[in-house]
Amino acid sequence: MSDYRSLYQEVILDHNKKPRNYGTIEHPQHHAVGHNPLCGDHISVDISLNDDRIENIAFQGESCAICKASASMMTVSVKGKTRTETETLIQEFLAMATGKLSHEACPNIGRLAVFAGISDLPTRVKCAILPWHTLHSAFTSEGTTSTEAEADPMHAPIGDA
Amino acid sequence: MNITRTAQKSKNSPAFEVERIRADFPILSLRVNDKPLVYLDNAASSQMPQPVIDRLTRYQTTQHANINRAVHYLSEVATSEFEEARRKLQAFINASNEREIIFTSGTTDAINLVMHGYGRKMIGPGDEIILTTLEHHSNIVPWQMLAEEKGAKIRIVPINDAGELLIDEYEKLFNSRTKFVGATHVSNALGTINPIKEMIAFAHARGVPILIDGAQAAPHIKVDVQDLDCDFYAFSGHKLCGPTGIGILYGRAAILESMQPFKGGGDMILSVTFEKTIYNTIPHKFEAGTPPIAAAIGLGAAVDYLSTIGMDAIAAHELNLLQYATEKINSLPGVRIIGTAKHKAAVLSFAVDGVHPHDIGTLLNQDGVAVRTGHHCAQPVMQRFKIPATSRASFAFYNNIREVDALIDGIRTVQKVFT
CATH class of the missing domain: 3.40.640.10 (Type I PLP-dependent aspartate aminotransferase-like (Major domain))
Known part of the structure; x- marks a missing residue:
């Protein structure tokens, strides 16, 4: 990607300005907090399920535009999905953001393809994937996650932010 | 009369020839994202001259x-x-x-x-x-x-x-x-x-x-x-x-x-x-x-x-850059300098309303401008100002006024993207 500004597309700027599903759920069945200790950013994700489907999801936190837009679009994308469908999407998003798969190779990625260009900016990949780390942690009841935790199965070994 | 002329001469012909000094640093002629490199991350690491x-x-x-x-x-x-x-x-x-x-x-x-x-x-x-x-x-x-x-x-x-x-x-x-x-x-x-x-x-x-x-x-x-x-x-x-x-x-x-x-x-x-x-x-x-x-x-x-070059000449040139950059940044609405001590070295930490430092850093980089964003390995300072991070431009003696202007233009672009 020659022009990084293309990353800051209308849709990303819009989700940053007016994040969807922003806040908390009163009695969430799943909850996790994600940290990026390199920049101090943090977000929390709350989920309530109906059977196996995400009935409600909310996030909040302090972060850059890339992270906030990623979180906002994530909540929109996974609402109504089953756990399995959600995990599939998490894996696709991570593969796309880290440059392992092109967005064309991700059948469920949809509008999230706007984040494909992040893989050219290694120091910003963590910003985009932090919400997805956190969502995964909420499901696995790990409670907290960190972009720097080597033990995390989704740890992306990339440069110092 | 003579005294006036001498004073004027020294004012008009500064001993510090920044363009000649810049020519000693091969890396400064690099282009980044098709723009001339504007290297303002000297507090993290400086560049190396040919000698x-x-x-x-x-x-x-x-x-x-x-x-x-x-x-x-x-x-x-x-x-x-x-x-x-x-x-x-x-x-x-x-x-x-x-x-x-x-x-x-x-x-x-x-x-x-x-x-x-x-x-x-x-x-x-x-x-x-x-x-x-x-x-x-x-x-x-x-x-x-x-x-x-x-x-x-x-x-x-x-x-x-x-x-x-x-x-x-x-x-x-x-x-x-x-x-x-x-x-x-x-x-x-x-x-x-x-x-x-x-x-x-x-x-x-x-x-x-x-x-x-x-x-x-x-x-x-x-x-x-x-x-x-x-x-x-x-x-x-x-x-x-x-x-x-x-x-x-x-x-x-x-x-x-x-x-x-x-x-x-x-x-x-x-x-x-x-x-x-x-x-x-x-x-x-x-x-x-x-x-x-x-x-x-x-x-x-x-x-x-x-x-x-002389450390005193270096300090004087950097102070000029700092004063110029400080004035320019202060003239931008919605931009705040963090750290306004009376005695300062050429380090300018700043915050832009409504924009996270990482987004500032990525967008400035698009214009070839290298600044540091983050907590600068000084988290107690960030905690004192109740902010997670800042953007930091840090100048060296080989930086010039044109580069300060590039920084200011870059910050304006950031603000435009985020309006």
Whole structure:
């Protein structure tokens, strides 16, 4: 990607300005907090399920535009999905953001393809994937996650932010 | 009449020819994202001028061997050039003796050397170490490790809203248990120049030794360790137009001689038997193993280069850049400078309303402008200002007004994207 500004597309700027599903759920069945200790950013994700489907999801936190837009679009994308469908999407998003798969190779990625260009900016990949780390942690009841935790199965070994 | 003409002449023909200096730095002609590179991350690491690059090449192509070992030609040349570099560094900070200059891998290594060599011997349970809010993590964490090991306590000098140390509070922290002070000369996150000469005098009047972290000061202002009268002064080569992997610990000879070695190994000994080892004299006692010989010689060439330009001329040019940039940033609505001390080095931390520093950094990079974004390894400073991070432009003597303008235009673009 020659022009990084293309990353800051209308849709990303819009989700940053007016994040969807922003806040908390009163009695969430799943909850996790994600940290990026390199920049101090943090977000929390709350989920309530109906059977196996995400009935409600909310996030909040302090972060850059890339992270906030990623979180906002994530909540929109996974609402109504089953756990399995959600995990599939998490894996696709991570593969796309880290440059392992092109967005064309991700059948469920949809509008999230706007984040494909992040893989050219290694120091910003963590910003985009932090919400997805956190969502995964909420499901696995790990409670907290960190972009720097080597033990995390989704740890992306990339440069110092 | 004559006097007026002379005054005008000196005003119109500045001794500091920044464009000629820029030509010495090959990297400055680089293009990034199809724009001329505007390198404003000098507080993290500076760039290297051709004379230093040439010196490294000459060493590697005609002078390299291990030092202090063999009697052959190359070993003697390398040893003599290495020791010549030590004398250049001695002169650069006006140390009274070359034995007071220890080559380390950098400022962090130098501070750790003092913590292990002095701290572990001299600081015990209940003792107190004074540090300041403005310290880089490298002058916090080693002392926390020591405090934990020894049951000692760390006391912190607070700052005001401008980012200046509260010297009254510093003085109140001293008591009979105070055993050591660590203070930064210049804040890497805010640019504040601390009144270290007064702080050193105050500590010494109470018999307390003091270490100055000079990583951000040595590249920008004339340092005279005898005039300062500090016990330790630490700085890094790569912020001083030199290579990475080399730094200096200055220590007063008497205090260095009283210290334990930090690392054991070759070169730091006079004799070794399995019953007893006799340590070498200073500075070799603290230089175990083969040092980064090329980097030390390169650093020697770097301080030669800086001295030719003159540290006072460098400081004056950088102050001009800082004042110009400060005025310009203050004229931008929605942009706030973090750190407004009266005495500042050319470091400009700023926040843009509604825009996260990482987004600022990525968008500025699109315009070829390199700034640092984050907590700058100074999280206590960020906590004091209740912000997670800042964007930081830090200037060197090879930066010019056009580059400040590029920064300002870049910030305007950021604001436009985020409206």
